[in-house]
Amino acid sequence: MVITKRQKYIIFIIWLFVLPSGLLLAYNLFPALKIDWLNLAVLFALLVVTMTMPLKLNNMSVSLERWITFTAFFQYGVFVELLFTQIAMFILLFTRKSDLPPMYRFCVNSLIFTLVSLVSGAFFHYAGGVIGTSDFMNLILFGLLYAISYSVINSAIMQLYLYFETGMLTVKEKYIVWDFAVTMLLFPFSIALYFLSDLFGNKAILLIGIPFLLVLLIVRRYNQSNNMNDKLYSASIIGHELADRIGFEDVIRTFIKELKNVVPYESAYVLDLRAGEHLITLMGSEDGILTKDISGLSFNPKKSEDDGLNMDRPKIYSTKKEASELKHFKFTGQLGSIMTAPIKRNQKTEGFLILTSKQKNGFQALEMKIVDVLTGYFAISLVKARYYEKTVEQSERCGLTKLHNFRYLDAKLDEEIIRFHTGEITALTLLMMDIDHFKVINDTYGHQCGNDLLVALAKLLETFVPEEATLARFGGEEFVIALPNYNKNETVRLAEKIRKEVAFSAFRIKPDLTEKREPIDVHMTVSIGVASVPEDSGDAKELLRNADRALYIGGKQAGRNRVGVYGKEYVETL
Template sequence: MGELSKRTMALWALWLLLVPPGLFLVYQTFPPPEIDPWHLTAYVLFFVITCLMPMNINGASTYLVQWVTIAVFLKYGIFVEILISQLTMLIVLTRSRTDEPLSMRIPFNSTMFFLISCCSGLAYLAAGGQIGSLNLVHIIFYGLLFQIVSVIANQIIYYSYDRITGSKAKFFSVDAMWDFALTLLVFPYAIALYISEAYIGIPALLLLGIPFLIMTAVMKMYNNSEQITSDLKKAGEIGHQLAERLSTDEVLDQFVIQVSEMFKSDYAYVIDYRDGNLLMLRMYENQEFEKFSVPPVRYHKGIAGNVIVTNTPVIYRKKSEWKDIVTGYIPIDTESIMCTPIARNNKIEGVLLLASRKKYAFVSHQLKILDILSTYFAVSLEKAGYVQKAIAKSERCGLTKLYNYRYLDEALEKSMGKVNTGRIKNLSLVMMDIDHFKGINDKYGHQSGNDILIELARILEAEVGREGIVARYGGEEFVIMFENYSKDLALLFAESLRRKIEKHKFSIQRDLDTERSTENVHITLSIGVSTAPDDSDEPNALIRNADRALYIGAKQAGRNKVAAYVK
């Protein structure tokens, strides 16, 4: 049995031990006075409407029902107030967004509300308060005591529960201060409601309730507009950050991280629409990128497929709304989903899907914000692609697609700086030249010679991998730069490479032959090796030393050899 199941069972056991027998005891000890069912029904209806119109304060939904529950307590006593509080609990739980299951939240909150009602009600009666009294001084004094005890009991229970469960516990939190401020704010309304209802009856609910509900609605609209303004500002900041990224991978990663953080999603996925299939480009789960592969699906399948086909963003607020259409990968604990197409030049390129373990995690205006962000993303991705192409043209050899001399010169300068500051121990250059390459061009043609250069470039890339940098130095000369490679290790690599090339068959077409027949040829390499700091601590000197080892130690010694620079 898991920790969550044990805690749930313990909470239900505590609830059974306290709430049902406690309700019976309260009813027997403090029975409610005679109740007018129409008045009570009016209170309950008004109470439910108040519960359905929460205000957003300090980033959380706040239900200003205290002014109704206080009036109910002053008129009907502890038992009825407990029942009203339990109704509050059920309404709030069905509308709140949290990771904890209802099976745990119901017994905990029911027990907590019961204990709060008992503590505050008993404090009121013990201090001398009377149910149904119309003495204004007593009502204000004892009623305020009722509210203060209620807030303190609420904080004590939450603090104790956090300590027991090992959560971060803080008694005087920002939320506690807001609770106390709201207590002082709504208390006069509660007293006014109670006294007005006692003298004029049900119309008092309308006279006081309608202005209060209008005020709540206006505040809710104001809070929503403030949230939209805040989200638009954040979207603009994210757009600027995306525009500063110079590679497509940086744009992708930054976009996923920022959007996931902004909308507080547990899962974020960028899905590419290509060749009639949906391919997963990025998987960001629980604030980490995941590397495992997800099989592609046809473009019209599942939630992302529907967005592609209809070109319409969607929000699903709970699993029951989307579970019958899902195809592909979605974490099993997902509840809410928000999904929007990513378009560039009026053409859909992919889909962004955000998911949360919470129900009702996303709201409608966020879909419009997400659409704006997707536009920023598409434009930034296109710009980064152009930048990468421009950089590639300036840093790469047009024929072999290896790095060119300009890039090698800059990389060598940086790596030599690492050697001189002690960040790396060694820096080795392996310089190679194709033996008798002019003869190959003369015999087979320059295009055949180019084919050999291209194939050799691919072999060098495969042999070096991520261990070093491969560059075309010029003509038929190539250079490999290794960080943290000693001279002995570089020589071993060079000798292994020399033997591999000596045995390799290069397939070329005889350009000078009228039939352009295919032929296999062999080539050999002469290789020179120089290492810093042993041979030099200057970049240009290290290149000259490797070149000297190549021509004096390998070429002049008979070619198809590996030679190390010797001072």
């Protein structure tokens, strides 16, 4: 959620008015009983310790301060409970992560719980509840009413706040259920602490206070262990998902996307380190969008030893000041902390992962260890994907000209025919060409010169190929261009341009079969055939056959250096 300066000012002004007014109302309308300062100090100490040990349940951070604030209310009234709650909200700034600005967050929480304390306290008093009573049933009955109203009012005000902030009425069912469940769970502990304090004074801390904190500590450790196990399990799942990806960019997308479920971040960047000294952005995630055109990070592409990127192990920069150690790296937007991690293969660093958070101390040691494990999976998956893509490219590329080969063209034409029949493209035309008298060239200058001419022609043809078209070496000295959304007339015009350009071009070769073997310029021509879908054929094989027929009848047999256009009744020569 993005908070504007205007929102910050409005909330702060409201807070300046509401909190003092609330404290004054609580003090005058619901006077506190005589305060036992030692007892109050004990409760305060319990509150502070409890607030430093929140639990994480179902990805929600839950603090258990209500067993103390409720006890303070039952002993001393609304005023003391309100003060304790405000202190708890302040401690919350340091114990729970949030993307919200700290002052804004404190003011919002303070406002909400000021209203909650006053309204629920009023329910208790006007319903007949008595502060400081030793009547067990009275406190159970009206205390339960207080606890229920406290949770319900808190949830209602929270939903209203979210509505005014976002403009949408979104009921947070999980938050409401957990808030009510935790309140009901803590209510008996506050009752027990209240009556034990009444019977044994401050010694009650030994009977319930310390045991509660010890149990909370054990549960917290268990909770942390479960969270760690959950994260490690999620990391292994991500490892398996990466292993299943065979495309290089698909591996990067999967890694960045799934990483956020284990290590929450604001932005993520994957940088490639080439030749050990050049940094290049492969992909990034900004505002939840995966992109190669990043805007939130700029850096010097020349890697230096003092730029702050650790080549051996992950590192956390917990504050913006610490992040200034990353020299030559500039981040836009709000920045609280950064994590960097090398991407290593065979003990060699081949790239870097950079994660940012808006919060100070946004990354923990456990998350750094998980990132270390995941970058290992990531590096292996990248190598496998690169190898796979290279193997596929080699199997689908001509080794000499580096153009697509017949295998690729055959599959591509089937795809284009399907696209035509499903309406994705409106036409498909094939342009097939063959070098005239190529055997004579080979016999005169040598086969290596023939290969050199094939490479030179391939480069020339690449300058004529539209963005969506496919250029392939069909075999020998034949080339094909598949043109989706090109009608026959447009393709014929393109064919004529290519024919004329080849005829007027001089190709420099170094003859192998002459005595001097000095470079010379040679000229050559091509014959071209054109056929299209749907006029001339309905499938890929027929399209190739008809384009070949147009090439030989309308081009070669008509005298070469011609464009032949296939027609169902005849083949036209241009």
